[in-house]
Amino acid sequence: MIPAMRPVIVAGNWKMHTTPHDAGELAVTIARRTHEPDVVRVLCPPYVCLAPVRDALAADPAGQDVGVGAQNVHDHLAGAYTGEVSAPMLRGLATWVIVGHSERRRDAHETDEHINAKVRRALEEGLRVILCVGEQLDEREDGHAETVVDRQIRRDLEGVELSHQRAAEGTWLTVAYEPVWAIGTGRTARGDDAARMAGTIRAALGDLGLPGGGDLTPVLYGGSVTSASIDEFLAEPSIDGALVGGASLKPDEMAGIVARAALTARARREATPPG
Numbered sequence: 001m002i003p004a005m006r007p008v009i010v011a012g013n014w015k016m017h018t019t020p021h022d023a024g025e026l027a028v029t030i031a032r033r034t035h036e037p038d039v040v041r042v043l044c045p046p047y048v049c050l051a052p053v054r055d056a057l058a059a060d061p062a063g064q065d066v067g068v069g070a071q072n073v074h075d076h077l078a079g080a081y082t083g084e085v086s087a088p089m090l091r092g093l094a095t096w097v098i099v100g101h102s103e104r105r106r107d108a109h110e111t112d113e114h115i116n117a118k119v120r121r122a123l124e125e126g127l128r129v130i131l132c133v134g135e136q137l138d139e140r141e142d143g144h145a146e147t148v149v150d151r152q153i154r155r156d157l158e159g160v161e162l163s164h165q166r167a168a169e170g171t172w173l174t175v176a177y178e179p180v181w182a183i184g185t186g187r188t189a190r191g192d193d194a195a196r197m198a199g200t201i202r203a204a205l206g207d208l209g210l211p212g213g214g215d216l217t218p219v220l221y222g223g224s225v226t227s228a229s230i231d232e233f234l235a236e237p238s239i240d241g242a243l244v245g246g247a248s249l250k251p252d253e254m255a256g257i258v259a260r261a262a263l264t265a266r267a268r269r270e271a272t273p274p275g
C-alpha cells in the first residue's frame, strides 16, 4: 500500500453546538490557526450554521480552502419529510456530508439500509461522503469488533458505485472508524487497533469492488481525538487523519491536531516518487 496516494484529512464534527451568530467567527478562527496547505480541512457545523460558516470562510484568505460539511442528509430528493434536509438543499452550502454517525444510528434509529440509501443519494448529488462505522463496547469485549465493522461497510456500501476517476480524486468517499465506546468518553482506541480496523475496512471495500481495492479510500479515526492523542493514530500509515468531535470546537486543539497531520502529509509527499 502506498499511503502517499491518499490525502490527510482533519474533519471537525461540531454536532449540536454553535449558533448562526457565533459559528462563522469560530470557523475563521480555526481556519487561521490551522492554515496547512498539505492537510484537507473540513468543518461540519449544524445545518443552520452552514451558510454563516460558508460565508465567513469565503471572506477570509485563510478560510477559502476549508471544506464545509453537513452532519446528515436525507435519502430522498424532496417530499413530506418534516424536519429533514435533502442533498439538493445542501447545494452551495456544503460539499461534504457525514453519513451513518453512531449518534444517528442510536438516536434516529438509522439502519444500514437507510445509510446505504443516503450514501448513494449523497454521491449522486456530488457530495463527498464521510461514512462512519464502529462497534459498541460489548461487541469489542466479545471479540466481534471487526465482524461488526466489516458488516457495516458491506451493508452501507453495497451496490455503491464509484468510478475510478472519482475515487482517484481521493475524497469522494472517506470512511471514519469511530468505536462507539470512544466517542465523547475521553477513552481512545489504540493506534494499532485502529490500524487493524483500517485493514478490515479496506478489505471489505476491495470485496465490494471499490477502485484500488480500498487502498485509495481515506480511513480516519474518530473518538476522543485531541492534540495529545492524535499522534498515536497518525503514526499508523493506514490511518489518514481524524474525525474530531469535542476538540474541533477548540481552536487550540484543532491547531495542534492539524499541525501533527501536516507532518504526516509532508512525510507522505516526500516519500512519493516524482512524476
Ligand code: 13P
Pocket: 013, 101, 178, 182, 183, 184, 185, 186, 222, 223, 224, 225, 243, 244, 245, 246, 247
Ligand atoms: P469526540 O471527539 O467528542 O469523542 O467525538 C467523536 C465523533 O463522534 C466525531 O464524529
